[in-house]
Amino acid sequence: MASKSGTSSGALSQMHQPLLANNQIQAKFWSKVNKTADCWQWTACVDKDGYGRWHNNAGPTLAHRTAYEWLIGQIPLGLELDHLCRNRACVNPSHLEVVTHLENMRRGSYALQTHCKNGHLFDQGNTYYDNSHPGWQRRNCRRCNALAASRYRMRRKQP
Helix, strand or coil, X not given: XXXXXXXXXXXXXXXXXXXXXXXXXXXXXHCXXXXXXXXXXXXXXXXCCCCEEEEECCEEEEHHHHHHHHHCCCCCCCCXXXXXXXXXXXXXXHHEEEECHHHHHHHCHXXXXXXXCCCCECCCCCEEEECCCCCCCEEEEHHHHHHHXXXXXXXXXXX
């Protein structure tokens, strides 16, 4: 979650503390939720990635985590919440599942991409995986990599 929110590790540890709330704080929180038949849409501040954010007495936090912890329970250390509805501003705990970061990435929009940013198809022949980061794999386009390597070689040849 740190990469999604761009927070420092100090702020991240504060964001992931279990939230205790009195009735006034809970009323403030729930006043910012529009409950529909499906998603419970966060209507206040949404970050650049689409996640609901709010400030409680402990500081800035993610709205979906707050709703989950108040209605379901604490999120185990090292795990995170996956939005099963794919709506990042949803705070409905029945739409949230506790998963590992790797599983969350496998299910996310990144996993659903069929083409690279330059339009090349991610298929078996044109895709390779970078395993240099423990705990996750990065999918790469062979064609883009070959083009980048060619451009690099051309620059190196120039005086």
